Amino acid sequence: MPEKYLIQHFITFGPVNSNVCVLYMYRKIQRVQKVLNDAALHTARFSKAGGIACASRCHLCCLKKDILASPLEFFPLAYYLYKNGLAETIYNRMEKLPANSICMLFSALGDQPGGCTNYEYRGLICRLFGFSSGTDKSGKKRLITCKTIKGTPAYQQLKPVHLDKSPGAADYYMQLAAIDFALANELLQINEAIKRAIEIVLTHYRYSRNRYPA
Secondary structure, X not given: OOHHHHHHHHHHHOOOOOHHHXXXXXXXXXXXXXXXXXXXXXXXXXXXXXXXXXXXXXXXXXXXXXXXXXXXHHHHHHHHHHHOOOHHHHHHHHHOOOOOOOOOOEOOOOOOHHHEOOXXXXXXXXXXXXXXXXXXXXXXXXXXXXXXXXXXXXXXXXXXXXXXOOOEHHHHHHHHHHHXXXXXXXXXXXXXXXXXXXXXXXXXXXXXXXXOOO
């Protein structure tokens, strides 16, 4: 693991044998997971109410190479990999990926929605895209979604009353920013975001007294 992340650990948390920093990191991960869970539940409610849904086994959005994400939204994934002894293996695999590759979690042969091999710990962008809303240049609320969904009758017949119930993308990213402003606003290509999350979480626990609190 790069030395700069050990240095960053000292700057951020102080002495590495402090139990306080272990709990601080764990609680941060829990807070991020809650934002992710809330976003998933919100999109599910909106999808059911408005009839908006992905096509069966569609994963076209996951094939985009220019997806941007923050390291913070992948802290729960990094912690899961660490607890299961997979963090270094995945990190080393990612080091060998060509620049700007599709998300390393994607597999067309996977049995999870969208072909995600770690669907439970997918990022915030993965939970919001297709079912969240933002405002256009005129200030009008618009669904942030794909061409496939835009071509469906459900989208074309979507009523303002249903759109108003959609998750506001900015609202959820603001919740992330309230947890860690810098890491929530550090937008990277999705593989780089996952890598950065692993670097931070693995370095933190490697040089702390306790392996993990739970």
